[in-house]
Amino acid sequence: MNPARQFGTLIGLLVLCVILWILSPFFLTVSNLLNVAEQTSINAIVAVGMTFVILSGGIDLSVGSIVALAGVVLGLALRGDQPLALALFVALVAGAICGLANGMLVSLGGLPPFIVTLGTMSIARGAALLVTEGRPISGFAASFRLFATGRVGFVPAPVIATALVYLIAHLALTRTTFGRYVYAIGGNEEATRLSGVAIPFHKTMIYVVSGLTAAIAAVILTARLNSAQPIAGMMYELDAIAATVIGGTSLMGGEGTLAGTLVGALIMGVLRNGLNLLGVSSFLQQIVIGAVIVVAVLLDTMLKRKHAV
Amino acid sequence: MTALAPVLEMRGIRKAFPGVVALDGVDLALRAGEVHMLLGENGAGKSTLMKILSGAYRRDDGEILIGGARVDIESPRDALARGIRVIYQELTLVPQLSVAENIFLGALPARRFGVVDRRALHAQTARLLADLGMAIDPRTRVGRLGLAQRQMVEIAKALAADAADPGAAVLVMDEPTSALTAREVEQLFELIQRLSSRGVAIVYITHRMDEVFRIGRRVTVLRDGRVVATRTLNEVSVAELVRMMANRDLTDHFPKVRAARGPELLRVEGLSRRGALHDVSFTLHAGEVLGVAGLLGSGRTELARAVAGADRYDAGEVRVSGRVARFRGPADAIACGVGLLPEDRKAEGLVAGLTVARNIALPHGRRLARWGVLSARCESDLAGPITAELRIKATPVQSVRLLSGGNQQKVVLGKWLAGRMRVFIFDEPTRGVDVGAKVEIYNLMNRLTAQGAGIIMISSELPELLGMSDRLLVMHRGRIQTVLEHDAATEERVVSAALGLGAADDRGTSHGVVG
Numbered sequence: 111m112n113p114a115r116q117f118g119t120l121i122g123l124l125v126l127c128v129i130l131w132i133l134s135p136f137f138l139t140v141s142n143l144l145n146v147a148e149q150t151s152i153n154a155i156v157a158v159g160m161t162f163v164i165l166s167g168g169i170d171l172s173v174g175s176i177v178a179l180a181g182v183v184l185g186l187a188l189r190g191d192q193p194l195a196l197a198l199f200v201a202l203v204a205g206a207i208c209g210l211a212n213g214m215l216v217s218l219g220g221l222p223p224f225i226v227t228l229g230t231m232s233i234a235r236g237a238a239l240l241v242t243e244g245r246p247i248s249g250f251a252a253s254f255r256l257f258a259t260g261r262v263g264f265v266p267a268p269v270i271a272t273a274l275v276y277l278i279a280h281l282a283l284t285r286t287t288f289g290r291y292v293y294a295i296g297g298n299e300e301a302t303r304l305s306g307v308a309i310p311f312h313k314t315m316i317y318v319v320s321g322l323t324a325a326i327a328a329v330i331l332t333a334r335l336n337s338a339q340p341i342a343g344m345m346y347e348l349d350a351i352a353a354t355v356i357g358g359t360s361l362m363g364g365e366g367t368l369a370g371t372l373v374g375a376l377i378m379g380v381l382r383n384g385l386n387l388l389g390v391s392s393f394l395q396q397i398v399i400g401a402v403i404v405v406a407v408l409l410d411t412m413l414k415r416k417h418a419v
Numbered sequence: 420m421t422a423l424a425p426v427l428e429m430r431g432i433r434k435a436f437p438g439v440v441a442l443d444g445v446d447l448a449l450r451a452g453e454v455h456m457l458l459g460e461n462g463a464g465k466s467t468l469m470k471i472l473s474g475a476y477r478r479d480d481g482e483i484l485i486g487g488a489r490v491d492i493e494s495p496r497d498a499l500a501r502g503i504r505v506i507y508q509e510l511t512l513v514p515q516l517s518v519a520e521n522i523f524l525g526a527l528p529a530r531r532f533g534v535v536d537r538r539a540l541h542a543q544t545a546r547l548l549a550d551l552g553m554a555i556d557p558r559t560r561v562g563r564l565g566l567a568q569r570q571m572v573e574i575a576k577a578l579a580a581d582a583a584d585p586g587a588a589v590l591v592m593d594e595p596t597s598a599l600t601a602r603e604v605e606q607l608f609e610l611i612q613r614l615s616s617r618g619v620a621i622v623y624i625t626h627r628m629d630e631v632f633r634i635g636r637r638v639t640v641l642r643d644g645r646v647v648a649t650r651t652l653n654e655v656s657v658a659e660l661v662r663m664m665a666n667r668d669l670t671d672h673f674p675k676v677r678a679a680r681g682p683e684l685l686r687v688e689g690l691s692r693r694g695a696l697h698d699v700s701f702t703l704h705a706g707e708v709l710g711v712a713g714l715l716g717s718g719r720t721e722l723a724r725a726v727a728g729a730d731r732y733d734a735g736e737v738r739v740s741g742r743v744a745r746f747r748g749p750a751d752a753i754a755c756g757v758g759l760l761p762e763d764r765k766a767e768g769l770v771a772g773l774t775v776a777r778n779i780a781l782p783h784g785r786r787l788a789r790w791g792v793l794s795a796r797c798e799s800d801l802a803g804p805i806t807a808e809l810r811i812k813a814t815p816v817q818s819v820r821l822l823s824g825g826n827q828q829k830v831v832l833g834k835w836l837a838g839r840m841r842v843f844i845f846d847e848p849t850r851g852v853d854v855g856a857k858v859e860i861y862n863l864m865n866r867l868t869a870q871g872a873g874i875i876m877i878s879s880e881l882p883e884l885l886g887m888s889d890r891l892l893v894m895h896r897g898r899i900q901t902v903l904e905h906d907a908a909t910e911e912r913v914v915s916a917a918l919g920l921g922a923a924d925d926r927g928t929s930h931g932v933v934g
Contacts (some may be wrong), residue, residue, distance in 0.1 A: 286788065286792050293773060297771060298766070300767045304729055
């Protein structure tokens with residue numbers, strides 16, 4: 111939407127990289143950068159769905175719990191000796207169903223997204239804990255682990271998955287009627303409705319997208335941990351919201367891009383990696399990341415104020 | 420008398436936004452006690468000038484003098500402290516709070532521990548309202564008031580702030596009558612008179628010529644960010660003012676061309692919606708403009724929305740070209756060729772963040788896309804000819820947010836021109852639109868009816884309804900009070916019907932027309 115704004119986020123990322131390059135000799139190495147990309151992939155993928163939802167003027171707090179639930183479903187299917195393709199399919203369906211429930215409650219039930227997804231957050235987490243009795247599921251075939259450890263050339267599989275998800279989602283957002291309606295609903299829902307757009311259907315689909323991307327992230331996470339854990343994905347919703355907002359998407363809806371969200375996710379990933387390299391305590395890390403979120407949005411707001419009027 | 424010495428003077432004001440110079444060296448001098456009309460087409464710079472005066476924008480260049488001394492107005496707070504009060508078009512009241520709470524929101528009288536002193540608050544408010552001649556209960560929740568009364572409260576609020584301050588010296592009103600009925604307008608004018616006799620300088624922005632001459636003493640005309648002239652109103656004619664604004668002669672405000680009346684397009688029978696519409700029946704034929712008159716709250720907008728599928732109705736039937744239409748939503752109505760231009764373009768007509776082309780294409784996504792995929796240029800290809808036809812002063816890839824009111828309205832019109840609509844429902848199509856764009860909208864209506872479309876036009880501006888309608892339907896309290904053929908429609912008849920006078924027999928005589 112706003113090229114100047116995106117440029118700003120990108121410059122922020124580059125400045126961050128330069129600083130870390132100066133401070134740590136290990137930062138700018140191929141292996142470390144690949145490491146960052148790999149670690150960022152899960153948050154980046156979850157943030158795709160979050161971007162759709164926030165663009166439409168909503169919020170999805172349930173994605174972290176959906177990551178856990180979809181992971182557990184995947185784990186159970188794999189341990190039940192189901193074929194890999196089927197296991198993946200049911201995991202994605204589980205994520206989509208959670209999204210469907212969110213979307214229908216928001217669009218047909220007319221409830222605020224915050225409340226609906228707060229409820230689903232608890233329900234999905236509870237369901238994941240219930241079916242596993244709180245214990246992790248592990249011991250998967252080596253072929254499944256390739257989702258985390260596999261490489262194409264030197265590029266890790268999660269990075270390729272992220273690139274694919276972003277490519278498809280970007281095309282959907284910019285080249286399809288669905289994408290156009292996401293922006294239109296977030297920009298002015300009533301005008302969009304009066305233009306004859308089926309709001310309930312499209313709103314529901316937006317949450318389904320969010321559930322789906324959470325489930326895709328769950329596949330990668332489960333493969334990386336080599337175990338499906340009902341307590342996985344805690345606070346992922348906040349990371350995803352942070353990446354989206356740092357990337358310039360307006361919480362009011364209607365404005366933002368996936369490219370921005372990707373840069374936002376990378377800023378968070380690079381920051382975490384850098385702070386680890388510098389040996390900063392994890393307590394202090396939380397403070398730094400929180401500050402970065404606030405500063406990024408502050409800069410954004412100031413920029414907009416300058417340009418808008 | 421120092422009446423001729425300006426209380427406030429703006430000199431050489433300049434303000435540029437990215438890509439546009441909104442104001443280019445504007446001078447404006449306000450004298451105590453005068454009502455100074457500010458005229459200009461939308462986009463001429465009136466609002467920007469007033470936002471600089473109120474501290475909402477900062478000027479790039481120029482100076483502001485109060486009582487001959489240079490002052491800096493850097494924020495709305497500065498402006499308030501200097502006695503400058505602005506009443507914006509968009510009302511700024513909190514509907515959940517009472518009239519009194521709204522008026523004194525910034526300075527609620529409190530007792531210990533911040534507990535609001537209700538008795539003092541209500542007494543204070545009652546005093547203020549009585550002083551201004553307003554009959555409103557201070558305890559009423561603002562959400563329950565009509566638009567006109569809210570406007571009154573807004574004015575009271577603006578003036579109340581001066582109790583503690585040096586006093587309101589300048590009051591700016593931006594199209595304050597656009598939502599008011601004739602009687603309420605009278606009340607407002609009385610109030611303006613009272614304020615001006617107390618020495619308050621009033622800047623009054625409007626598009627209505629009758630108001631200009633009715634209450635104004637002097638007028639300043641802006642065009643393209645410059646002052647065309649400042650004149651005393653008894654030395655200038657309407658035609659001159661219009662020429663100054665538009666820089667082109669507009670001898671005929673209503674270039675109505677009558678089209679041949681074709682077959683019946685729309686038949687509404689017994690339409691009812693609890694609390695809004697009662698047994699409304701009418702027909703619309705091809706080539707016809709059916710005007711709908713009525714006061715605010717008479718059910719005009721509710722009728723438009725029900726027919727266009729935007730709201731549900733409890734009983735009745737809508738037939739399009741003879742076939743019964745059951746609209747479950749606007750999408751169904753659009754599929755039947757019924758398009759609605761809603762009353763409030765910002766809230767219901769446009770997605771501000773999207774481009775011109777994308778707004779115009781919004782209702783046509785299904786037609787434009789293949790398997791949901793929009794090809795690279797399809798939206799601008801659709802919108803290009805329409806922006807040209809409507810002479811929208813913007814490129815298809817520009818965001819509609821920064822367009823002037825007239826151009827924004829043309830974009831909303833463009834949404835329906837892009838489709839194959841046969842029935843157009845225009846709710847206040849020219850509200851907040853400058854003279855030039857108004858004429859263009861009228862000409863567009865002529866073209867549409869010539870092509871065999873039918874138009875329902877709702878408007879608060881009687882001259883426009885009388886000038887453009889082939890038939891006129893007058894509503895009162897959710898019912899059709901009367902239907903008048905064009906040659907039988909006079910201002911008096913419409914007004915009296917809108918007020919609910921001379922109801923039943925009038926209706927009887929025209930029942931054949933109602934169908």
